[in-house]
Amino acid sequence: MALLSVTDLSVFIGRLKPLDGISFDIGKGEIVGMVGESGSGKSLTAMSVMGLLPLIGGKMTSGSIRFDGIDLATLPEPHYRALRGRRIALISQNPMTSLDPIIRIGAQIDQVSILHLGLSDAAARARSIDIMQQLRIPEAATVHGNYPHQLSGGMKQRVVIAMALAADPELMIADEPTTALDVTIQAQIIQIVVDLVRERGLSLLLITHDMGVVAQACDKVVVLYAGRVAETNGIDAIFGEPQHPYTRELIRCIPRHDQLRGSLTGIPGAVPSVMDYPSGCRFHPRCADALDICAGAIPALEQKAAGFAACHAAINAAGKVSAHG
Amino acid sequence: MADEAQAQLPSDNLVAVRDLTREYKSSGGLFSTVRSMRAVNEVSLDVPRGKVTGVVGESGCGKSTLARLVLRLIAPTAGRVMFNDTDLASLAPAQLRKLRRSMQMVFQDPYSAIDPRYTIRRALLEPFEVQGVALGKGEQEDRLLALISKVGLSPRMTESYPHQLSGGQKQRVGIARALALSPSFLVLDEPTASLDVSIQAQIIGLLEALKQELGLTYLFISHDLSLVRYFCDRIVVMYLGRVVEILPGARAEACHHYARTLMDSHFVPDPRHRKAVTPLVGEIPSPFNLPPGCAFAERCPAASPLCRRERPLLSEHATGHLVACHHPA
Numbered sequence A: 001m002a003l004l005s006v007t008d009l010s011v012f013i014g015r016l017k018p019l020d021g022i023s024f025d026i027g028k029g030e031i032v033g034m035v036g037e038s039g040s041g042k043s044l045t046a047m048s049v050m051g052l053l054p055l056i057g058g059k060m061t062s063g064s065i066r067f068d069g070i071d072l073a074t075l076p077e078p079h080y081r082a083l084r085g086r087r088i089a090l091i092s093q094n095p096m097t098s099l100d101p102i103i104r105i106g107a108q109i110d111q112v113s114i115l116h117l118g119l120s121d122a123a124a125r126a127r128s129i130d131i132m133q134q135l136r137i138p139e140a141a142t143v144h145g146n147y148p149h150q151l152s153g154g155m156k157q158r159v160v161i162a163m164a165l166a167a168d169p170e171l172m173i174a175d176e177p178t179t180a181l182d183v184t185i186q187a188q189i190i191q192i193v194v195d196l197v198r199e200r201g202l203s204l205l206l207i208t209h210d211m212g213v214v215a216q217a218c219d220k221v222v223v224l225y226a227g228r229v230a231e232t233n234g235i236d237a238i239f240g241e242p243q244h245p246y247t248r249e250l251i252r253c254i255p256r257h258d259q260l261r262g263s264l265t266g267i268p269g270a271v272p273s274v275m276d277y278p279s280g281c282r283f284h285p286r287c288a289d290a291l292d293i294c295a296g297a298i299p300a301l302e303q304k305a306a307g308f309a310a311c312h313a314a315i316n317a318a319g320k321v322s323a324h325g
Numbered sequence B: 001m002a003d004e005a006q007a008q009l010p011s012d013n014l015v016a017v018r019d020l021t022r023e024y025k026s027s028g029g030l031f032s033t034v035r036s037m038r039a040v041n042e043v044s045l046d047v048p049r050g051k052v053t054g055v056v057g058e059s060g061c062g063k064s065t066l067a068r069l070v071l072r073l074i075a076p077t078a079g080r081v082m083f084n085d086t087d088l089a090s091l092a093p094a095q096l097r098k099l100r101r102s103m104q105m106v107f108q109d110p111y112s113a114i115d116p117r118y119t120i121r122r123a124l125l126e127p128f129e130v131q132g133v134a135l136g137k138g139e140q141e142d143r144l145l146a147l148i149s150k151v152g153l154s155p156r157m158t159e160s161y162p163h164q165l166s167g168g169q170k171q172r173v174g175i176a177r178a179l180a181l182s183p184s185f186l187v188l189d190e191p192t193a194s195l196d197v198s199i200q201a202q203i204i205g206l207l208e209a210l211k212q213e214l215g216l217t218y219l220f221i222s223h224d225l226s227l228v229r230y231f232c233d234r235i236v237v238m239y240l241g242r243v244v245e246i247l248p249g250a251r252a253e254a255c256h257h258y259a260r261t262l263m264d265s266h267f268v269p270d271p272r273h274r275k276a277v278t279p280l281v282g283e284i285p286s287p288f289n290l291p292p293g294c295a296f297a298e299r300c301p302a303a304s305p306l307c308r309r310e311r312p313l314l315s316e317h318a319t320g321h322l323v324a325c326h327h328p329a
Helices: A042-050 A077-083 A105-117 A121-134 A140-144 A153-166 A183-200 A211-217 A235-240 A245-252 A312-316 B002-007 B063-070 B093-102 B120-130 B137-150 B155-159 B167-179 B197-214 B225-231 B257-264 B305-309
Strands: A004-013 A016-026 A031-035 A058-067 A088-091 A171-175 A203-207 A220-225 A228-234 A302-304 A307-309 B013-025 B036-048 B052-056 B078-083 B103-106 B185-189 B217-222 B234-239 B242-247 B315-318 B321-323
Touching (some): A004 A042, A016 A042, A016 A058, A031 A042, A042 A171, A088 A153, A220 A235, A228 A245, A235 A245, B013 B063, B036 B078, B052 B063, B063 B185, B103 B167, B137 B167, B167 B197, B234 B257
Parallel strands (some): A088 A171, B052 B234, B103 B185, B185 B217
Antiparallel strands (some): A004 A058, A220 A228, A302 A307, B013 B078
16 A cells, blocks of 8 residues: 555645646655656645645645545644654755754754654764764764754755654655755765665655656656646656656656767747646647647546556557657 | 867867966955965866867856856956967957957856846847947847847747746847857856756757857856766866866766766666766865865875875876876776
């Protein structure tokens, strides 16, 4: 059974509907990548799962989010609080949104296990230092006494990850955890997180726009486009046999060093805005495979091969949509 | 660094940079002394005509400062920039101004430099105004439409305002502005860093087509290693203000240990080829307090006492392949 199961999730912010019928599962011990361009709804999905929609005036209008059998959509806030940070942890893009600049690093990590696990100050400190060492923070005991401004961006992000791990969560949601960092640091941190997640058998929802990171780290991928799921599929199928034309084109947009010059063309048109979504399939104005039906009818997310795709063309011409390389 | 100057005849290079240095001083407060650091430190490189020269490195390595120095948007503390064999420093302000038509820049965020109240028409005609190029009414219209279509925008957009455009369209306007005065050389400073991948690929495709069509020469500043490998003919790797390696081709293997780690740290978008990355140990030293030897020595697996004592000079490792390392891989 899936640890997290999101079914037909729709969210309104005012009169706008930035999430429209999102469905996906995360199994125990699974690393699921969530990809999509800006405005596709990646971060909003994360906020929905964390129960943080009220903070931005969002409202879940349909669907369900089940975590280990608990319906999060109807969970009263006090119960949510016992879950959030304890069993589900969030790592955000900018470490400084998670760290208090005037409190020592150590106190901030300790606090998590004191609050959620009921540890004593001394036990919490030992636990924090142990986790910091696992995250390969050099001189962890010294860093424990430092303030956030004394650390580099990469170290700060490791501290945030240590905070996320401190309460021994079952599910971690990492929202673009390395986007603000340099490439060498990014590579290290992704590697450390993936190793730790695998070692501890945690589930991870990794939100990113970097298909390279997805290819190297994930078991499964959810591809979002303009507030809807275009495709969910296993990692090999996403790169080898994508079912949705958007997935296929997205992969063709990644520059490869062995690629012929002039072969990088991108997807024509622009990512639509939530204020002005096209009718029918939201990708149809940019889609090379679009049929007449695509402008009129919204394609349902249907089983296709081992995954799910929301595409009239893929369903009609089963098997014809394949990677062009 | 004379060997590198001899590597190519001057006429092959549209731009040649020699020992270029830019120093910044921290304003010493009440209790601290003034400290200085070199954002760009004795950099020498050639930009061959009609080619794409990539500059890569992590934040703080000096790549953006280098871009601005090359166009003389800022003045160097020492060293020279030769454009078409003319030393930019030797030019009188009026001459330099005129030469600026030939060398333009495309910014990461094109609209941070343009008045949000300008229409696209006005934004595209501004370069002519600034350069004092008088255009008749009909000629204005012709130039405008030619520029707009060259970058793949619709003529209907000329009366639009920046906020009405998507990120990709704004960058197309940025490129059109850079092309307005028919330059031969463009410095592209992370032109796609803030764009979505599907749009990034469009813009790179456009830049490739324009280069072919107009015979342009590019200096491409980026931190995206797969993009650099795809787009560039030569790759210059910087670390802490210095050039540590110049790769003669996009597929050349890096020999400097930093360059190698950097080039290896991008994630290959292929789940069938998973690999562990070699982590880089330690942190970048403070640019205010550089070690006497190689700046990378403390983090380098191959470092010897020599590396900590003596800074390796950039020297030819193979034809056109320059490395600053005592123990290249």
